Amino acid sequence: MNTKVKLKEVYEVKQQYKAFYTGGTIVWKPDAQQFLCLNNGTISIVSVDNLHEPVALGEQETDGEIAEDVIYTFAVSNTGNSIVSGHRSGLLKLWDGEKHTVQKMWKTVHQGPISRLVFSPTDSVIASGGSDSTIRLWDPTEQVCLGTLRGAEGLINVIVFHPNADSKIVVAVGDDTKIRAWDYESRKQIKTFEGHFSRVTGVSFSEDRTHLVSAGRDKILILWNFESQQAVKTIPVYETLESVVVLPAGLRVGGIKLKKGKVYAACGGEEGLIKVWEMTGAKIIFKQSNSLVAKAAEEGGLAITHLFYSEPHGRMAVVSADHNILVHDCENFDYVHQLSGFSDEILDLILFGKRDQHIAMATNSSDFKVYDVSTMNCRLVKGHTDIVLSLCANDRYLLSSSKDNSIRLWSFTEEPFTISCVAIGLKHTNTVGCVTLSRQGGNFCASVSQDRCLKTWKIPKKFTTEEDGELPRLQCSLTALAHEKDINCVTISPNDRLIATASQDKTAKLWDASDLSVVGVFRGHTRGIWAVRFSPVDQILLTNAADCTIKLWSLEDMTCLKTLEGHDSSVLRVEFLTNGMQLLSAGADGLVKLWSIKTSDCVQTLDKHDNRVWALCVTRDESVFYSGGSDSQLIQWQDVTESKRQQELDQRKDTLLQEQELSNLLSERKLLKALRLSLNLDRPLSTLKIVNEVIRTKEQGLEDTVRKLSNDHKERLLRHAIEWNTNSKNCRPAQLALNVLLQETLAGRFQVSELNKHLEASLPYTERHFKRLTEYVKDLKFVEYSLRCMQPHAARMD
Structure with missing residues (x-):
C-alpha cells in the first residue's frame, strides 16, 4: 500500500x-x-x-x-x-x-x-x-x-x-x-x-x-x-x-x-416587517413574525427597499437595505429562498457538515450567512446585535462571537438544514474577537476579547430553556488576563490539552487548558500577531503577523524553528495542509500563497482578490479551499495538481510520438507533410531545415501547403520566419515564407494578430538584407562589365 x-x-x-x-x-x-x-x-x-x-x-x-x-x-x-x-x-x-x-x-x-x-x-x-x-x-x-x-x-x-x-x-x-x-x-x-x-x-x-x-x-x-x-x-x-x-x-x-370585493395592500418600510392591510376597513390582517430584515437604525431609515408579488407562484419577495433578497411562500410565509446580493467585507469563513456541504460566512453584519455549497443558496442567521467577527464549527455545534461582547452556540441539523441558538455566553466586557471549539468531543470552547481576557466555557450535554424563555447561559469555567493588548486569535490543540493565543502585543502564548496556566511565551515577531495554529501532526505552533512573516515554533523548548518570508504586507491568515507539510497563507495585499515547509519555498501565488484576504477555510480532503476578504469576493479554489501532472505526461507522450513521426517523414523525404508537423511542434529550427531542403530540391507545392495550414500554424510560421530573418544566412527561406504569408494576408485568408508589431520586427532586417543583396548585384554587374571589356583583348591575344 x-x-x-x-x-x-x-x-x-x-x-x-x-x-x-x-x-x-x-x-x-x-x-x-x-x-x-x-x-x-x-x-x-x-x-x-x-x-x-x-x-x-x-x-x-x-x-x-x-x-x-x-x-x-x-x-x-x-x-x-x-x-x-x-x-x-x-x-x-x-x-x-x-x-x-x-x-x-x-x-x-x-x-x-x-x-x-x-x-x-x-x-x-x-x-x-x-x-x-x-x-x-x-x-x-x-x-x-x-x-x-x-x-x-x-x-x-x-x-x-x-x-x-x-x-x-x-x-x-x-x-x-x-x-x-x-x-x-x-x-x-x-x-x-x-x-x-x-x-x-x-x-x-x-x-x-x-x-x-x-x-x-x-x-x-x-x-x-x-x-x-x-x-x-x-x-x-x-x-x-x-x-x-x-x-x-x-x-x-x-x-x-x-x-373578494376588498382591496388588500402589502407594504414594507423601516420596521423591516411585511404588513398586509385591508384598505377599506384600515385593518392589519397580517403582520410578519419571522422577519430576517433588521429594523432601521434610525427613524426614517431604510430596512425594506423593494416588495414584489409573483401571482403564478403565490410568492412574495423582499429586498432589504443591506442587499439581501428574501422570497416567501405567501400561504405560510416561510422562507423559500434567501439570496445575499452584497457581502461587504468577509471577516471569517468556516466549513461544516459531515461532507462540508455548508459554509458559514461572517461579514460586516450582525447576521452571519450559511450557504449550501452545491447551490450557494443562502440562509441568514439572526441572533447577535452587532457585527459577527469569528466562527468555529464541529460536527455538532457552530460557535460565533461578536462586537456585542457575547458568544453564541448554535445547534444544526443537516437534512433538512436547520440552525438555532442553544446557548449564549455573556461574561466578556468588550468585543469578542475570536472563538474556538475543542477538538475531542467538543465539551468546551474558548474565547478571547478586547478586554484582554482568555476564557474557557463548558458545553453541557443537554440544554434547557430558562423559565422566563431566555436562552441558557454558557458557564465560564476559567478566565485569565492573557495579554497586554487586544487578542486577535485563539486555538485549541488537537488533543485539547493546550490553548494558544496571539495578540497585538507581538507575542503568542501557550496555555494549559485544564487551569489556564502559562506554559510558554513565543517572542520574535516585530509587529502584532494576527493568527496562531497548531500543526495537525507535529509538536509545532505556527504564527503569522503584521511584520509580513510566518514563524514555526517548537512546543518543546519554545524556540523558532523556521521563518517564512515572501509576503510584502501583513499576513492575516494561515492554514496547514498535507499533514502539516504545507501552508496556505493570506495577506493584506490580496495574495494567497502556497508554501512548502520543508524547503521554505513559495510553491504558488494566487492573485484574484483586490484587497485584504481575512478568511481561509479548507475542506477535509483538502481538494478545495475558500478565501474571502475586503473585496466582498468568495473564491473557491480547486487542487488541480494531479490533473496538471497527467496533462503534462500526456503532452510529453504526444510530443515524443510527433517527434518520431517527424523524423520518419524527414527520412522518407516527405518534406511538405513534415512542415505541418514541425509547425505543430513549434520547432523553428526543424521548420527552417525543411524549408531550406524544399528550396534546395526545388520541390513544388510549398505555397499550396502554406495556404492549407490553419490560422494558428500560419501564425507560428510567421513567428519562425521573423526569427530566421534576423540571421543573414537564413534570409532566403525567411523572405520566401514572409512573401507567401503576406499574400495570404492580402487575400484575406490569414488573420494575424498584432500584424504591425510583426512587420516592425522584420522590416529593419529585411531592409538590411535588401541593401546587401543590392551590393552583391552591383558587384556582379561590375564583374560582367569587366569580362565584356576583356573579351576583345583576349581575342587579339589568340
Whole structure:
C-alpha cells in the first residue's frame, strides 16, 4: 500500500462569487425564476435556485476601473423576453432577454440621467423618467419618441402604466407629494392626486382597476378612487414606507384568505416587517413574525427597499437595505429562498457538515450567512446585535462571537438544514474577537476579547430553556488576563490539552487548558500577531503577523524553528495542509500563497482578490479551499495538481510520438507533410531545415501547403520566419515564407494578430538584407562589365 503523501503544487479558481446587487433597480422576472439586479453599473441576472454562474449585461469593470457607459436603471418586459437599460451616455439599449445581446439602441433627449424605465402592459411602449422632470414615451420597434409628458416636479421616482391597456394612461410621481396621471396619446395631464405630505415611494392599482394605493415617507397609506381622484381612506402606519403591492383576492397570506370585493395592500418600510392591510376597513390582517430584515437604525431609515408579488407562484419577495433578497411562500410565509446580493467585507469563513456541504460566512453584519455549497443558496442567521467577527464549527455545534461582547452556540441539523441558538455566553466586557471549539468531543470552547481576557466555557450535554424563555447561559469555567493588548486569535490543540493565543502585543502564548496556566511565551515577531495554529501532526505552533512573516515554533523548548518570508504586507491568515507539510497563507495585499515547509519555498501565488484576504477555510480532503476578504469576493479554489501532472505526461507522450513521426517523414523525404508537423511542434529550427531542403530540391507545392495550414500554424510560421530573418544566412527561406504569408494576408485568408508589431520586427532586417543583396548585384554587374571589356583583348591575344 502506497502511503506516500503527495504535495500540492497547483490550485485554480473553480468558482468566483462576487456581489450581484449593490443597490438601485431590481426586478423579479414574470416567471419568478430570476432576479435582475443593478450591480455597479451593470445588470446581473441571477437564478433563485443556483448562484453559480450569474449573467452580466453592460460594460464590465477593467482593472478596478468602472466602465464609462454605466447603467443607471433598467426595466424588463411583461413577457420577460426584452430588457431595456438607461445609460450614462443618454442611450437606451434594448437587450434580448434570452441571448443577452443588444438588439437596438437609441439616444434619448432627456436633459440629465434617466431615473426610471417601465414597459407598458402590451410591451409596445417604454416610458422613461428623468431628472429633468419629464416622462418620455418610446416605440421600441422604431426607436422613436412618441411624446413627452410634463407637469411633474423634480426627479421621477415612480412610473406605473394603467393595467388596462386600452386606457392609455400612465401614472408617475416626482419629488413632490403629488401623483399625476396622463393620457399618453393626447399627452395631457388628466388627473392629480393630492394627499401625501412627503415623498411618494410606491403606487399600485387594485385588482378591479378602479382604485389606487399609494405609500410614502410621510408614514401613511392612501386608498384612492381613480376616477374621482378622491382619497377613500388614509391610514397612518407609523413607519416610513418604501414599497407597496396590491394583492389579489383569494390569495392566502399567513393562513388568512383574502376576500373578494376588498382591496388588500402589502407594504414594507423601516420596521423591516411585511404588513398586509385591508384598505377599506384600515385593518392589519397580517403582520410578519419571522422577519430576517433588521429594523432601521434610525427613524426614517431604510430596512425594506423593494416588495414584489409573483401571482403564478403565490410568492412574495423582499429586498432589504443591506442587499439581501428574501422570497416567501405567501400561504405560510416561510422562507423559500434567501439570496445575499452584497457581502461587504468577509471577516471569517468556516466549513461544516459531515461532507462540508455548508459554509458559514461572517461579514460586516450582525447576521452571519450559511450557504449550501452545491447551490450557494443562502440562509441568514439572526441572533447577535452587532457585527459577527469569528466562527468555529464541529460536527455538532457552530460557535460565533461578536462586537456585542457575547458568544453564541448554535445547534444544526443537516437534512433538512436547520440552525438555532442553544446557548449564549455573556461574561466578556468588550468585543469578542475570536472563538474556538475543542477538538475531542467538543465539551468546551474558548474565547478571547478586547478586554484582554482568555476564557474557557463548558458545553453541557443537554440544554434547557430558562423559565422566563431566555436562552441558557454558557458557564465560564476559567478566565485569565492573557495579554497586554487586544487578542486577535485563539486555538485549541488537537488533543485539547493546550490553548494558544496571539495578540497585538507581538507575542503568542501557550496555555494549559485544564487551569489556564502559562506554559510558554513565543517572542520574535516585530509587529502584532494576527493568527496562531497548531500543526495537525507535529509538536509545532505556527504564527503569522503584521511584520509580513510566518514563524514555526517548537512546543518543546519554545524556540523558532523556521521563518517564512515572501509576503510584502501583513499576513492575516494561515492554514496547514498535507499533514502539516504545507501552508496556505493570506495577506493584506490580496495574495494567497502556497508554501512548502520543508524547503521554505513559495510553491504558488494566487492573485484574484483586490484587497485584504481575512478568511481561509479548507475542506477535509483538502481538494478545495475558500478565501474571502475586503473585496466582498468568495473564491473557491480547486487542487488541480494531479490533473496538471497527467496533462503534462500526456503532452510529453504526444510530443515524443510527433517527434518520431517527424523524423520518419524527414527520412522518407516527405518534406511538405513534415512542415505541418514541425509547425505543430513549434520547432523553428526543424521548420527552417525543411524549408531550406524544399528550396534546395526545388520541390513544388510549398505555397499550396502554406495556404492549407490553419490560422494558428500560419501564425507560428510567421513567428519562425521573423526569427530566421534576423540571421543573414537564413534570409532566403525567411523572405520566401514572409512573401507567401503576406499574400495570404492580402487575400484575406490569414488573420494575424498584432500584424504591425510583426512587420516592425522584420522590416529593419529585411531592409538590411535588401541593401546587401543590392551590393552583391552591383558587384556582379561590375564583374560582367569587366569580362565584356576583356573579351576583345583576349581575342587579339589568340
